[in-house]
Amino acid sequence: MQPLLERLLLLVRMLPDRTVLGICRCGPLGTVRKGPGTVGSLGGLALYTLFFFPLGLFGQLLLLLPLIGLAIPFCEEGERRLGKRDPGEIVLDEVVAVPLCFLGLSGAIHATGMVWLYMLLGFGFFRLYDILKPFGINRLQRYTGGLGVVLDDLGAAVATNATLVLFLFAFRVGGWG
Numbered sequence: 001m002q003p004l005l006e007r008l009l010l011l012v013r014m015l016p017d018r019t020v021l022g023i024c025r026c027g028p029l030g031t032v033r034k035g036p037g038t039v040g041s042l043g044g045l046a047l048y049t050l051f052f053f054p055l056g057l058f059g060q061l062l063l064l065l066p067l068i069g070l071a072i073p074f075c076e077e078g079e080r081r082l083g084k085r086d087p088g089e090i091v092l093d094e095v096v097a098v099p100l101c102f103l104g105l106s107g108a109i110h111a112t113g114m115v116w117l118y119m120l121l122g123f124g125f126f127r128l129y130d131i132l133k134p135f136g137i138n139r140l141q142r143y144t145g146g147l148g149v150v151l152d153d154l155g156a157a158v159a160t161n162a163t164l165v166l167f168l169f170a171f172r173v174g175g176w177g
Contacts, residue, residue, distance in 0.1 A: 005072060008069070008070065012077045013077055023074050029043045040094035041123060041126060042123070043094070043098075044099060045119060045123055047099060053106050056106075057104040060103055061103070071096045072145075075090055075093055075146035078146075079149060097154050100158065101122045101123075102119075102161065105118075105161070105168065118167070121163075126157060133152060137159065140154075
């Protein structure tokens, strides 16, 4: 896996600043002055809704894994070109992490009849966990480069997914589903 990431990083390094930073910022999403991470998370929610929600678990994984694999070298190169460690304007990490919040839950969420409630809960918990970094998520920032930029968001997404699973379980056990 490491040699593949190194090759991807070499390819990304050959791209012009405008391209690399445009991808890292997800176009205009990372250029907002207040709350670029929140705006990037909304972009991730849109990505999930449009492309991931209709797919089953296998399809979601087939789409998510390459996105994460590409986000790591882009975020690393974005950090290098901006001369900052995990700058707020790089929102690609949030965008690719948000679909993980709902990984494998589309069918169960749809069955509740309250899709938008779960989308809002997922968005809210992701932002909470991404900002506060509980459950050891803060330790994931110790990794350097693009891996560190992306890993803490993936940690927040995994915690969000677990929280949503608990909500779905409580919903069923409570007799609401």
